[in-house]
Amino acid sequence: MVTRNRDSLLLILALIVGLFGIWGCSKEALFMSDDLADESRFRDTTLYAIRTDWDNALHTKGNPWLSSRLVVANMPGPVEGSTLLARSFLWFTTLPETTAQVENAVLYLYVTRWDCKSGCSSIDLYALTDTLKQLELWWDSMPEVETDPVATFSISQAQDSIVINVSDIVQQWISGEKPNLGLALIADETPGGDFVAEFASREHPRKEEISGTDTTIFDFRPTLRITYIDTADTSGNLESFESIPTVDAFADTLLAAGLLTSTVENIICGNGTPSRAFLMFDIEGIPIEASIAKAVLKLTPDFASSSFDSIDLICHAVVDSPWTHFGSPIGSAGAGRVTVKTSDQTGSTVDFEITVLIQPLVARKVTNRGFVIKSVQEGADLDYVAFFGRGASEDLVPRLEIHYVLPPPPPYGE
Numbered sequence: 001m002v003t004r005n006r007d008s009l010l011l012i013l014a015l016i017v018g019l020f021g022i023w024g025c026s027k028e029a030l031f032m033s034d035d036l037a038d039e040s041r042f043r044d045t046t047l048y049a050i051r052t053d054w055d056n057a058l059h060t061k062g063n064p065w066l067s068s069r070l071v072v073a074n075m076p077g078p079v080e081g082s083t084l085l086a087r088s089f090l091w092f093t094t095l096p097e098t099t100a101q102v103e104n105a106v107l108y109l110y111v112t113r114w115d116c117k118s119g120c121s122s123i124d125l126y127a128l129t130d131t132l133k134q135l136e137l138w139w140d141s142m143p144e145v146e147t148d149p150v151a152t153f154s155i156s157q158a159q160d161s162i163v164i165n166v167s168d169i170v171q172q173w174i175s176g177e178k179p180n181l182g183l184a185l186i187a188d189e190t191p192g193g194d195f196v197a198e199f200a201s202r203e204h205p206r207k208e209e210i211s212g213t214d215t216t217i218f219d220f221r222p223t224l225r226i227t228y229i230d231t232a233d234t235s236g237n238l239e240s241f242e243s244i245p246t247v248d249a250f251a252d253t254l255l256a257a258g259l260l261t262s263t264v265e266n267i268i269c270g271n272g273t274p275s276r277a278f279l280m281f282d283i284e285g286i287p288i289e290a291s292i293a294k295a296v297l298k299l300t301p302d303f304a305s306s307s308f309d310s311i312d313l314i315c316h317a318v319v320d321s322p323w324t325h326f327g328s329p330i331g332s333a334g335a336g337r338v339t340v341k342t343s344d345q346t347g348s349t350v351d352f353e354i355t356v357l358i359q360p361l362v363a364r365k366v367t368n369r370g371f372v373i374k375s376v377q378e379g380a381d382l383d384y385v386a387f388f389g390r391g392a393s394e395d396l397v398p399r400l401e402i403h404y405v406l407p408p409p410p411p412y413g414e
Contacts, residue, residue, distance in 0.1 A: 040406075041405055041406045041407075041408065042403075042404075042405055043290075043403070043404050043405070043406065044401070044402070044403050045285070045286065045401075045402050045404075046399055046400070046401050046402075047281040047282065047283065047399065047400040047401075047402065048281075048390075048394070048397050048398070048399050048400075049279045049280065049281055049389070049390045049397060049398040049399070049400075050280055050281060050282050050390070051278070051279070051280040051370065051390065052267050052277070052278065052279050052280075052389035052390040052391075052398060053267065053277075053278045053323075053389075054266075054267040054268045054269070054275055054276060054277045054278060055253075055254070055275070055276060055278075055325050055326040056254070056268070056273050056274060056275035056276070056326055057273050057274045057275075057326050057378075068200065068201055068203045068204045068205065069112060069113075069198045069199065069200065069201055069204070069250075070088035070090065070109075070185065070198065070199040070200075070201045070222070070248060070250050071086040071088055071196065071197070071198050071250045071252065072086055072087065072088055072123055072185045072186070072187050072196070072197045072198075072199075072250075073085065073086040073187070073195065073196035073197070073252070074086075074121075074187055074188060074189055074190070074191070074192075074193035074194075074195060075193060075194050075195060075196055076194060077254045081305075082254045083191035083192075083254070084252060084253075084254055085139075085189050085191075085252060085253055086196070086250055086251070086252035086253075087142065087184055087185065087186050087250060087251050087252075088184070088185040088199070088248070088249070088250040088251075089128070089132050089137065089142075089143070089182055089183065089184050089185075089247075089248065089249055089250065089251070090182060090183055090185075090201075090202070090222055090245040090247070090248035090249075091128075091132045091180075091181070091182030091183070091245055091246060091247040091248065092180075092182075092183075092224045092243045092244075092245050092246070093180065093243075093246045093247075094243045094244075094246070095170070095173060095174055095180065095226070095241070095243065096174060096226060096228055096230075096239075096241045097174075097230065097232070098174055098175065098176065099230055099231045099232040100174050100226075100228040100229070100230055100231070100239075100241075101171075101228055101229045101230075101231050102167050102170055102171040102174065102226060102227075102228045103167075103227045103228055103229060103238060104165075104167055104226070104227045105165070105166050105167040105170035105171070105224065105225070105226045105227070106163050106164060106165055106166065106167075106224075106225055107125070107163075107164040107166050107183075107222065107223070107224055108161055108162070108163055108164075108222065108223045108224075108225065109161060109162040109164070109199040109200070109222055110160065110161045110199060110200040110204070110220035110221075110222075111155060111159055111160055111161060111162060111197070111198070111199060112198045112199060112200050112204075112220075113196065113197065113198035114155050114156075114159070114195075114196075114197050114198075115195060115196050116194070116195035116196075117194040117195065118192075118193065118194040118195075120193070120195050121154075121187055121188040121193065121195070122152050122153060122154040122187070123152070123153055123154070123155070123185055123186070123187045123197065124149035124151075124152050124185075124186050124187070125149055125150045125151045125152070125153070125164055125166070125183055125184070125185060126145035126146055126149050126150060126183065126184045126186060127145065127146045127150050127169050127178065127181070127182075127183060127184075128143045128144070128145055128146075128181040128182040128183065128184055129143065129144045129145060129146055129181065130143030130144050130181060131143065131181055131182075132181060132182040132247055132249075134247045134248070134249040137249050137251050138251060138324055138325050139251045139252065139253035139325070140324040140325065141324060142184075142251055143181070143182070143184075145184050145186070150166055150168070150169045150183070151164050151165060151166060155197055162199075166183075166224070170224070170226060182247070185199075199222065200220035200221060200222070201221070201222065201248045201250075202221050202222065202244060202245045202246075202247075202248045203248075204220050204221055206218060206219045206220075206221070221244055221245075222244070222245050222248065223242060223243070223244060224242070224243040224244075224245075225240070225241070225242050225243075226240070226241040226242075226243070227239070227240055227241075228241065265388065265389050265391040265392060266302055266305055266386040266387065266388060266389055267279070267373075267386070267387050267388075267389045267398075268384055268385070268386045268387075269313060269373050269374050269375055269384065269385060269387075270307075270308070270311065270375055270382075270383055270384020270385060271311075271375050271377060271378055271379055271380050271381050271382060271383050271384065272379065272381065272382035272383070272384070274326070274374070274375060274378035274379055275326075275384055276326055276372050276373065276374045277372065277373040277374075277387060278318075278323050278370055278371070278372055278373075279297070279370060279371050279373070279398050280368070280369075280370035280371070281368075281370075281400045283358070283361055283362060283368055283402075286362050286402065286404060287362075287406060288362065288363060288364055289406065289407055290362055290404040290405065290406055291359075291404060291405045291406075291407070292355050292358050292359045292362060292402060292403075292404050293355075293403045293404055293405055294353070294355050294402075294403045295353070295354050295355045295357070295358035295359075295400065295401070295402045295403070296351050296352065296353055296354070296400070296401045296402075297315060297336065297351070297352040297354050297371065297398070297399075297400050298349040298350070298351055298352075298398070298399050298400070298401060299349060299350045299352070299373070299387040299388075299398050300348075300349050300350075300387060300388045300392075300395075300396045300398075301340060301344070301348075301350060301385055301386065301387055301388075302386040302387065302388055303342060305386040306342075306384060306385045306386045307382070307383060307384055308340070308342060308383035308384060308385055309341065309342055309383070310339060310340070310341045310342070310383075311339070311340050311375060311383045311384075311385055312337065312338070312339050312340075312375065312376040312377060313337070313338055313339075313340060313350070313352075313373055313374065313375060313376065313385070314334035314335070314336065314337045314338075314352075314373070314374060314375075314376050315334055315335055315336045315352045315354050315357065315371050315372070315373055316330035316331045316333075316334045316335075316371065316372045316373075316374065317330070317331040317357045317361075317366070317369070317370075317371055317372075318330055318331070318369035318370050318371065318372060319331050319366075319369070321369070322369055322370075323369060323370055323372060328372075330372045330374075331357070334374075335352070335353070335354045335355075335356050335357050336351075336352030336353045336354045336357075337376065338350055338351065338352060340385055350387070352373070354371070357371070358400075358402060362404070373387075
């Protein structure tokens with residue numbers, strides 16, 4: 001009897017343990033099955049560049065260093081098919097009193113260079129409508145100018161200086177009719193020209209020549225000379241006023257052949273005068289909670305437009321502010337370093353594995369300001385590589401392949 005009861009008890013305990021085991025196993029199996037079977041959590045997406053651009057260290061663009069020249073140009077750039085454009089700016093802030101009635105005002109510019117092979121044109125002088133900030137002057141962020149020029153002038157090879165009548169605009173500045181924000185020298189900027197004009201700037205060195213007891217100072221800086229009558233002075237005498245610009249600078253840029261608004265077909269990065277390529281992608285469609293498994297930036301080299309045997313490249317995320325020029329801030333740590341060789345098969349892509357750069361952008365922890373591709377050894381040699389940009393065909397355009405996983409739904413219907 002005792003034995004039968006003991007066997008029954010053991011059987012009941014075994015059944016209870018078995019049931020709990022089966023339930024627990026089923027629960028775990030159910031959880032794993034749902035997790036593995038939910039393939040919709042695993043996503044792949046291909047993004048195409050919405051912007052591509054490039055810039056190099058040759059572009060002075062009114063850099064913090066001060067130049068002894070003002071440049072106006074429309075000429076072929078150093079890369080085949082590119083155009084070099086240049087504008088110059090200057091600002092005279094010292095003027096006569098507001099009671100001055102201008103009789104004559106002329107701007108003197110000393111010509112230091114004039115080369116013209118084709119597309120020679122006159123140069124227009126415009127009044128600015130925005131403040132001229134010399135240290136912040138870049139081609140992408142230049143001050144706006146008035147619709148109509150203040151004056152138009154041309155240059156011949158034999159001229160040493162240019163004299164431009166600016167009486168009307170100077171009177172408007174003095175009387176307060178228009179704000180005095182500076183002037184711009186701009187030529188025809190339709191790509192295809194081949195000319196450059198340079199003028200002595202505020203930073204141009206002055207020279208002294210001593211002959212016997214006489215000392216002559218040669219000052220070639222831009223000068224604004226004003227003859228006026230002070231209406232507050234009843235004598236009506238003519239008075240003279242001379243002003244040297246307090247700020248002058250110039251901006252330049254390289255553009256692909258075509259209109260100024262045309263899409264850049266190639267983006268270039270390399271050494272020598274270092275060049276950096278810029279790309280931007282729209283990642284707003286990827287959910288903020290996504291976990292990036294892998295992100296690969298794919299660029300297709302244009303070997304016919306490149307000059308290198310082997311070059312090491314790296315990708316950086318842009319930080320602090322939008323990328324506009326070579327000196328724009330980039331991330332301190334790059335990612336996806338690769339070595340590109342001309343022996344690579346033509347048409348093959350160069351892959352930058354940049355998962356570590358994409359995850360913070362998707363999580364909205366970092367603002368998406370795009371990416372910069374640069375040479376690891378900038379300045380080491382003259383090698384450079386051109387990649388097809390946004391204007392290329394779809395199979396060549398820069399693209400970003402992203403593999404990501406969405407989080408699982410709460411288990412057990414919670």
